Amino acid sequence: MxxxxxxxxxxxxxxxxxxxxxxxxxxxxxxxxxxxxxxxxxxxxxxxxxxxxxxxxxxxxxxxxxxxxxxxxxxxxxxxxxxxxxxxxxxxxxxxxxxxxxxxxxxxxxxxxxxxxxxxxxxxxxxxxxxxxxxxxxxxxxxxxxxxxxxxxxxxxxxxxxxxxxxxxxxxxxxxLPDRELKAGLAEVIKYGLIRDPAFFEWIERHLDALLARDPEALAHAVEVSCRNKAEVVAADETEQGERATLNLGHTFGHAIETGMGYGVWLHGEAVAAGTVMALALSKRLGWLSDVEIDRAVRLFARAGLPTKGPVLGAQRYLELMRHDKKVADGQLRLILLKGIGRAVIHSGATDGEVCAAIEACCE
Amino acid sequence: MxxxxxxxxxxxxxxxxxxxxxxxxxxxxxxxxxxxxxxxxxxxxxxxxxxxxxxxxxxxxxxxxxxxxxxxxxxxxxxxxxxxxxxxxxxxxxxxxxxxxxxxxxxxxxxxxxxxxxxxxxxxxxxxxxxxxxxxxxxxxxxxxxxxxxxxxxxxxxxxxxxxxxxxxxxxxxxxLPDRELKAGLAEVIKYGLIRDPAFFEWIERHLDALLARDPEALAHAVEVSCRNKAEVVAADETEQGERATLNLGHTFGHAIETGMGYGVWLHGEAVAAGTVMALALSKRLGWLSDVEIDRAVRLFARAGLPTKGPVLGAQRYLELMRHDKKVADGQLRLILLKGIGRAVIHSGATDGEVCAAIEACCE
Missing domain, CATH: 3.40.50.1970 (Rossmann fold)
Structure with a gap:
C-alpha cells in the first residue's frame, strides 16, 4: 500500500x-x-x-x-x-x-x-x-x-x-502532520476540483473520510491529481500572464485575512478556504453560481474541518488589504470567480460594493 | 558633436x-x-x-x-x-x-x-x-x-x-562625473581591449588623452565599442557557463581587494586595474605573456591614473578572500588570464604558490 x-x-x-x-x-x-x-x-x-x-x-x-x-x-x-x-x-x-x-x-x-x-x-x-x-x-x-x-x-x-x-x-x-495542517492542505486540493476538475471534486466528496483518516492510497491519488492539474496550468502559463491566475481562487481574499490577522495566525489553507467561500459568494451574487453549487463547496470545506467564514475585519479593511495584492492591475481588483464547479474565470469588473457585500456575507 | x-x-x-x-x-x-x-x-x-x-x-x-x-x-x-x-x-x-x-x-x-x-x-x-x-x-x-x-x-x-x-x-x-570615477570606468574600457579586442586596445592607447579630457565623441565611441564587446559575449553566454567568465579579468583578485579593504574604500575599477595587473603577472609567470605586453598594459593603466599595485593584505589573505568568489568551482580557483593582448583564457590549474607569487609581485 x-x-x-x-x-x-x-x-x-x-x-x-x-x-x-x-x-x-x-x-x-x-x-x-x-x-x-x-x-x-x-x-x-x-x-x-x-x-x-x-x-x-x-x-x-x-x-x-x-x-x-x-x-x-x-x-x-x-x-x-x-x-x-x-x-x-x-x-x-x-x-x-x-x-x-x-x-x-x-x-x-x-x-x-x-x-x-x-x-x-x-x-x-x-x-x-x-x-x-x-x-x-x-x-x-x-x-x-x-x-x-x-x-x-x-x-x-x-x-x-x-x-x-x-x-x-x-x-x-x-x-x-498535525491535523490542522492536513486540513489546511485539503483546502488547496478542493480548489483544483473547483477551478478546473469537476470529476476530481466529486472524487474528493466521495473520499474525504479516507483523506482525513490519512489513507496512503487516497493521499497519493489526491497529491498526484492536484499536482497534475497545477503542472498543466503552470506549463501553459509559467509567469502568470493568464490562466495561471485561476490557481489563485480565494487567494486575494485569503491574503487579506492572513495579512489582516498577522502572518501565521490563520494557516494559508484556512484563509484560502474562507476566501474561496467569499469568491463563490461574489460569483453567486453575479448570477454565475447556483445555490446548490455553492452549498456543495461550503459543505465540503466544512466536512474537511475548514473555516467557511472569514474574520470580521470590516469590508473596507479587506478591500484595502486586497489592493496590496500582486493580482491588482491598474488599481482594479482582478478576482478569480466561478461560473460553475470546475470553471474558473478571471474577473476585473466587480464593483467595490459587490465585493464588500460578498465579504460581509461571509464574515463572523 | x-x-x-x-x-x-x-x-x-x-x-x-x-x-x-x-x-x-x-x-x-x-x-x-x-x-x-x-x-x-x-x-x-x-x-x-x-x-x-x-x-x-x-x-x-x-x-x-x-x-x-x-x-x-x-x-x-x-x-x-x-x-x-x-x-x-x-x-x-x-x-x-x-x-x-x-x-x-x-x-x-x-x-x-x-x-x-x-x-x-x-x-x-x-x-x-x-x-x-x-x-x-x-x-x-x-x-x-x-x-x-x-x-x-x-x-x-x-x-x-x-x-x-x-x-x-x-x-x-x-x-x-568626478575624475576618480571617470578613471575607474576606464579600467573596464581597457579590459575589453585586453580580453578580446586588440584593435580597441590600440585605439585607447591613441585616444586616452581625449578620454581623460572628456571629449564627447571619444567617450561615445569608447562606450559603444565596450558595450558591443560585452553584448557579444553576453549574447553567447548569458548565465556565465563559459566565455562570459572572461569579462571577469582582474575581478577575482579585485574582489579580494574590495572585500579586504572594506567595500567602498577602493573603487571597483581601481580594484579591477590592480587585480588585472596581478592576473597579467600570473600570465607572464606561466609563460603566456611577454614583458612588452604586460608593460603596455601597466603603462596604459598608469596613464589613466589607475593603481597598478594592490594593497598589502598578505598573499594568504588574498587567497582566502578569493576563495569566497563566485568563480570558484570545487574549491579550485578559476582565473581569467591572458595569452596575449586580446586573448583571454579561463584557467583552473594555477597552484596556490603561483597565485601567491603573482600577488606578492604586485603589492605595495
Whole structure:
C-alpha cells in the first residue's frame, strides 16, 4: 500500500522537472543523486521537521557520498522574512557553498518558498530540490516555481520564479502532520476540483473520510491529481500572464485575512478556504453560481474541518488589504470567480460594493 | 558633436533590448515611453545624482503623461546591502506600485545593481530600465543583466540575472562625473581591449588623452565599442557557463581587494586595474605573456591614473578572500588570464604558490 511510485513531469522546456510521489522516498539517497550538479548539498529545514526527518535524509545522502550541510530555521509563516532568509545565506557563505552546491528544501511551504528564493538569488542562481513534507506544500507550493518571502506590507511581495530540478513528495511524511495542517492542505486540493476538475471534486466528496483518516492510497491519488492539474496550468502559463491566475481562487481574499490577522495566525489553507467561500459568494451574487453549487463547496470545506467564514475585519479593511495584492492591475481588483464547479474565470469588473457585500456575507 | 545617437541591440531572444548612446538623452521622455508597460514608473537614484538629474528625468516623463515616484538612496558601495535595498521595496509597497510599474535606475553601478535586483524580485519581476550615469556603469554593469547586493561575507553574493527593457547611456552625464570615477570606468574600457579586442586596445592607447579630457565623441565611441564587446559575449553566454567568465579579468583578485579593504574604500575599477595587473603577472609567470605586453598594459593603466599595485593584505589573505568568489568551482580557483593582448583564457590549474607569487609581485 502506498508502495507504488508515481512520477509526473512538469513540462517547462529546458526547465522541466519531475515530481516523484510515493511513500518512504525520503530515505533513498539514490533518488536524489542523479539530480545533483555536484555531490554537495545544503539541506534547509525547520525546528519541527528536523527531529523527524533530517537525519534520515542526510544519512541517505551520505550513503551516496554526498557531502551535506544543514540549516535549521525557526518554524512558521511569521519567520518567512528577510532575517530568516539571511540565516540561509549566512550558512551558505559560512560553509563556502559554491554556485554548483544544491539547496534541498525539507519542510512545508515556508521552507520551500524561502529555500527556493535563496537558491534563485545565491550567487545569482544555485540548483534546488524540494522535498515537501506537508500536504499543502506537496499539492501547491512545490509545483510551479514561485518562491518568495513576505514584507511587512504584503505577503510574498519579494520573490522570483525559479524552478526546482526535482520534487519528491514523500507521502510517508504526512503521517506526522498535525491535523490542522492536513486540513489546511485539503483546502488547496478542493480548489483544483473547483477551478478546473469537476470529476476530481466529486472524487474528493466521495473520499474525504479516507483523506482525513490519512489513507496512503487516497493521499497519493489526491497529491498526484492536484499536482497534475497545477503542472498543466503552470506549463501553459509559467509567469502568470493568464490562466495561471485561476490557481489563485480565494487567494486575494485569503491574503487579506492572513495579512489582516498577522502572518501565521490563520494557516494559508484556512484563509484560502474562507476566501474561496467569499469568491463563490461574489460569483453567486453575479448570477454565475447556483445555490446548490455553492452549498456543495461550503459543505465540503466544512466536512474537511475548514473555516467557511472569514474574520470580521470590516469590508473596507479587506478591500484595502486586497489592493496590496500582486493580482491588482491598474488599481482594479482582478478576482478569480466561478461560473460553475470546475470553471474558473478571471474577473476585473466587480464593483467595490459587490465585493464588500460578498465579504460581509461571509464574515463572523 | 556628440549629437549622433548610437543604438546597439543586446541579442537575447525574447529578452533582447536596445542600448541607446548619445548626449542629452535623459531629458527626452519620448525615448522611454515606448518601453514602459504602463505609464507608471518609480525612479531609483542616490543623493549625489538626484540634485543633478532627477528633476530633468521626472519632468521629461511627466511631460509624456507618466506618473512617477522617486526613491533617493544614500550613495556608495557600502550601501549596496539589504537595508538599503529594503528602502526600494518600502517605497514600492508604500506607493502601491504594481507588477506592471517600471523601475528606472538613475545612477551608477550600485544603483543599477540594486534597482535591477529590486525589479527582479518585486512581486517576482517588475519591468526595469537603466539610465547609467557613470562611465563604469555605462560600459559594464548596464549590459548583461547581472543584478546583486553584497553580503558581509562576499560581494554580489545575493542577486539574479535579470535583463532591463532599455538602457540609455547619456554621455552628457559624464561631464559631472568626478575624475576618480571617470578613471575607474576606464579600467573596464581597457579590459575589453585586453580580453578580446586588440584593435580597441590600440585605439585607447591613441585616444586616452581625449578620454581623460572628456571629449564627447571619444567617450561615445569608447562606450559603444565596450558595450558591443560585452553584448557579444553576453549574447553567447548569458548565465556565465563559459566565455562570459572572461569579462571577469582582474575581478577575482579585485574582489579580494574590495572585500579586504572594506567595500567602498577602493573603487571597483581601481580594484579591477590592480587585480588585472596581478592576473597579467600570473600570465607572464606561466609563460603566456611577454614583458612588452604586460608593460603596455601597466603603462596604459598608469596613464589613466589607475593603481597598478594592490594593497598589502598578505598573499594568504588574498587567497582566502578569493576563495569566497563566485568563480570558484570545487574549491579550485578559476582565473581569467591572458595569452596575449586580446586573448583571454579561463584557467583552473594555477597552484596556490603561483597565485601567491603573482600577488606578492604586485603589492605595495
Amino acid at each position: 502506498g508502495e507504488a511510485v508515481r512520477v509526473l513531469e512538469v513540462a517547462l522546456g529546458d526547465r522541466a522537472y519531475p515530481i516523484v510521489i510515493g511513500a518512504g522516498l525520503l530515505s533513498v539517497g539514490a533518488r536524489l543523486v542523479p539530480y545533483l550538479k555536484r555531490k554537495k548539498a545544503v539541506v534547509v529545514t525547520n525546528t519541527t521537521v528536523a527531529p523527524l526527518y533530517l537525519d534520515l535524509l542526510t544519512d541517505a545522502l551520505a550513503a551516496e557520498g554526498v557531502s551535506c550541510e544543514s540549516v535549521v530555521l525557526p518554524d512558521g509563516e511569521s519567520h518567512k522574512d528577510w532575517q530568516t532568509l539571511n540565516l540561509i545565506y549566512d550558512a551558505l557563505l559560512g560553509s563556502h557553498a559554491e554556485r554548483s552546491t544544491t539547496l534541498i528544501a525539507l519542510g512545508g511551504g515556508v521552507i520551500g518558498d524561502m529555500t527556493g528564493f535563496a537558491a534563485a538569488t545565491y550567487q545569482r542562481g544555485a540548483p534546488f530540490i524540494q522535498i515537501p513534507t506537508t500536504l499543502l506544500s506537496q499539492v501547491d507550493s512545490s509545483v510551479g516555481g514561485k518562491t518568495a518571502i513576505n514584507h511587512p506590507l504584503g505577503k510574498n511581495m519579494i520573490g522570483a520564479f525559479y524552478q526546482p530540478r526535482l520534487v519528491i513528495a514523500d507521502i510517508g511524511t504526512l503521517a506526522t | 556628440g549629437e549622433a545617437v548610437r543604438v546597439l541591440e543586446v541579442a537575447l531572444g525574447d529578452r533582447a533590448y536596445p542600448i541607446v548612446i548619445g548626449a542629452g538623452l535623459l531629458s527626452v521622455g519620448a525615448r522611454l515611453v515606448p518601453y514602459l508597460k504602463r505609464k507608471k514608473a518609480v525612479v531609483v537614484t542616490n543623493t549625489t545624482v538626484a540634485p543633478l538629474y532627477l528633476d530633468l528625468l521626472t519632468d521629461a516623463l511627466a511631460a509624456e503623461g507618466v506618473s512617477c515616484e522617486s526613491v533617493v538612496l544614500p550613495d556608495g558601495e557600502s550601501h549596496k546591502d539589504w537595508q538599503t535595498l529594503n528602502l526600494i521595496y518600502d517605497a514600492l509597497l508604500g506607493s502601491h506600485a504594481e507588477r506592471s510599474t517600471t523601475l528606472i535606475a538613475l545612477g551608477g553601478g550600485v544603483i543599477g545593481d540594486m534597482t535591477g535586483f529590486a525589479a527582479a524580485t518585486y512581486q517576482r519581476g517588475a519591468p526595469f530600465i537603466q539610465i547609467p550615469t557613470t562611465l563604469l556603469s555605462q560600459v559594464d554593469s548596464s549590459v548583461g543583466g547581472k543584478t546583486a547586493i553584497n553580503h558581509p561575507l562576499g560581494k554580489n553574493m545575493i542577486g539574479a540575472f535579470y535583463q532591463p527593457r532599455l538602457v540609455i547611456a547619456d554621455i552628457g552625464t559624464l561631464a559631472t
